[in-house]
Amino acid sequence: MALAARSFRRRHAANRMPNRLSIRTQIALVFTVMLFLVVGVRVVSFRIDSKLIKAFEEIVLVDTPRAGILTELKFYARRMEDEALRLSGSVSTSSISDSKERFAVLFKEIREAGRSYAALSQVENAGSFEFSSAVRASAEEAASLVDILSRARSSGRTGDPSYAAAERQLEEERKELLSLVDRRLAAESEARELKSADVASLKRLAITLSVSVLVFVILSFSYLVFFILAKIIRSIKKLNDAAHDIALGDFSKQVHISSSDELGELALSFNAMAKSLDDAEKARRGLETVASERANDLAKKAREFQEAEIAVTNLLEDAKESEENQRRQAASLKRALDEVHKFASIADQERNTYLLLVASIGEGVIAFDLNRKVTLINKVTENILGYGADELVGGDFEARIKFVHKGKKPLEPEFWERVLREKKPVSLSSDISVVTKGGVEIAVSLVVSPVIDAKDNALRGAILTFRDVREERQLEETRVSFISVASHQLRTPLTSMRWFSEMLLAGDAGALSEDQKHFIERIYEGTDRMINLVSLLLQIARVEARRLKVEPVSTDLKHLTNGVALSLKANLDAKSHKVVVSSEPADLPPVPIDQEIFWQVVQNLLSNAIRYSPEQSVISVSMVKKGDLIEYSVKDQGIGIPDDEKSRIFEKFYRAENALKYVPEGSGLGLVLVRSLVEGWGGRIWFESKEGEGTTFTFTLPVAGMERRQGEVSIAI
Amino acid sequence: MDKKPVILVIEDEESLRDAIRTKLASSGFAVLSAMTAEEGLEILEFHTPDLVWLDLLLPGMGGFQFLERLRKEDKFKNLPVIIVSVSASPEKVQHAFQLNVVDYIVKSQYRLEDIVKKIDSLLPNPHKK
Known part of the structure; x- marks a missing residue:
């Protein structure tokens, strides 16, 4: 068996084509590709995500605070204007020094703002450093100018042309500050726009990637299912059909699967198996034929041998026979005699038993043969009919025994003929009576059965059994008349009660009081109920008595x-x-x-x-x-x-x-x-x-x- | 004055006969009553009533036997008879109509008043109350 398997594989190894993709490889490829894609996409999207996060971080941590600082600076510039105005209107020393203080605070704040701006910007934006320095410089300038102006005011030298110039310069500084801030705001706005464009394009990229991956996954799965799975299922079905045929004994079916992958191999193996089974079946049949021929030969030889044996035995027996014969004959004669004696006594015993049984039967028994001659009667028959056995046995059945049906003539011969002809028992239980020796009619119920010899199914005669049913009939009569008497006796007084109540209610015996009327109505209803009850009882009794x-x-x-x-x-x-x-x-x-x-x-x-x-x-x-x-x-x-x-x-x-x-x-x-x-x-x-x-x-x-x-x-x- | 119509009642039960007599009398009929069919035949020898009220279950000669005897004589061939009996057996009803009765009434199903009304509708009675 193992040898056969090895040579099989060798023979079919040549049929394998390793350069075509097997199904396993195909599936593996599909999954590998999908895996790489998913991983690749994940990596790319990770990068996109990082970029997006970075951009948002900037906006939150840098751009927005910076915008806030710029707004603050504009506000400070406004305050500068206010303060300058206030300074130009201050006269007292205290108000001038107050003003100077406020300016100092203001400039400090402006410088702080500039520094903060620079701190937020870090390396990314060179322009921000410039801006920061410019702002601080501007603040310094403005501070020194305020110094000059306040000193001039304190000493009362406001009429000096240098004072006016200083005032104008202060105003210039302020305007310079404002324009710096404005330029900065514009620059930031530009930068922000570029950033949003960036973010938008990143988002688009992310979406495109997800969609493409989804599409590809769907396509791969479709390929998997429709091409690979469907092919597998088709091939399985073909194999299943072929296997079914083989199971039914048809080994000639071949499976055709054209692909050169595992399924193709399976088909080839399957076909080879079918062919082997076919060959085996043919071989088996050949063997069977041979075996049966041999068996026949053997049987024939055995018969011949037997015949020869018998011939020899016969010859031997003949020789012994004559001597044995005489001896045996004597013995068998003696045995036969013994058997006969034995059977005779058994038969005698059985005969006695049967006679006893028949005599003891509680019903009358009369047996007669095909010629209607009485062959047997029992004691009960003698008692009922009043005839002795000697008077009846051997005589004609109808000579002494008279059965009367429905008061008419005795039972017709046709009745007996029917029993004998149809070989079936017949019974009569109603309106039958028998006439005794003394001429008295006694009600009986009888059954006549054919006597059929079990050995040859031949009719030997008939046997009649009958019994005295006078008491039973009496009981029936009593019951019957009871029911009808009860019926009449019960209903008559009820009808009387009903009619009299009715007449009372109709006023035939005089007018009634309300109470009297009420009482009599009750009596009337009670009577009605009783009448219904009695009727039902009687009907039920009739049904139950089977009448x-x-x-x-x-x-x-x-x-x-x-x-x-x-x-x-x-x-x-x-x-x-x-x-x-x-x-x-x-x-x-x-x-x-x-x-x-x-x-x-x-x-x-x-x-x-x-x-x-x-x-x-x-x-x-x-x-x-x-x-x-x-x-x-x-x-x-x-x-x-x-x-x-x-x-x-x-x-x-x-x-x-x-x-x-x-x-x-x-x-x-x-x-x-x-x-x-x-x-x-x-x-x-x-x-x-x-x-x-x-x-x-x-x-x-x-x-x-x-x-x-x-x-x-x-x-x- | 018109004579009252005469009804011959043949009913063996005393109490029932009593009730029937009372009701018929109070409805304007004259009543002759008999306990047995034989008594009824005797009465008929002397007087022909306008209608016979016949019970079936009678001692001695039965209701049907009486009716058959009646129908044998020409004088009574068409004498109206209504049977008032306890039995509702269809054979009895059929037999009764074969003997040309006017109606067959089952006692337990009818009120006395209704039976009397039936009789009323059969006979002209100027003394009706």
């Missing part, structure tokens, strides 16, 4: 719903309620349902919606087809059901707290009946509710409708 008949008829659900709403019109109007009926799809096809039952359910739900909603609410009824079910919902905007009472809503007589307060005369049975009815047709019922906002009851009805059911009564009372 309810279901007679489906194709019905338009929306139409029926509107009918129920119409029958409740008085209640709806009394509370200004509105009922909205809708369906999805809009043209819901009719469904086969028992209209009485469905009416009960819808009426109950709508009544509840009306009773538990405040005035002017809307009650929405919707029917939605979902697959093979229809979801029927009644939604109200009423008092809702509190969360902690939701689990008990379907309990008999249960009323939620808020419901009790809102409608005190409710029975707590309406929903019990609704649920029984819904579940009776295989539907489900549930609700969603929020206290204070409303409740939605939903039940399901199969699109195929309700199943027909035989029953004694309907749900209508």
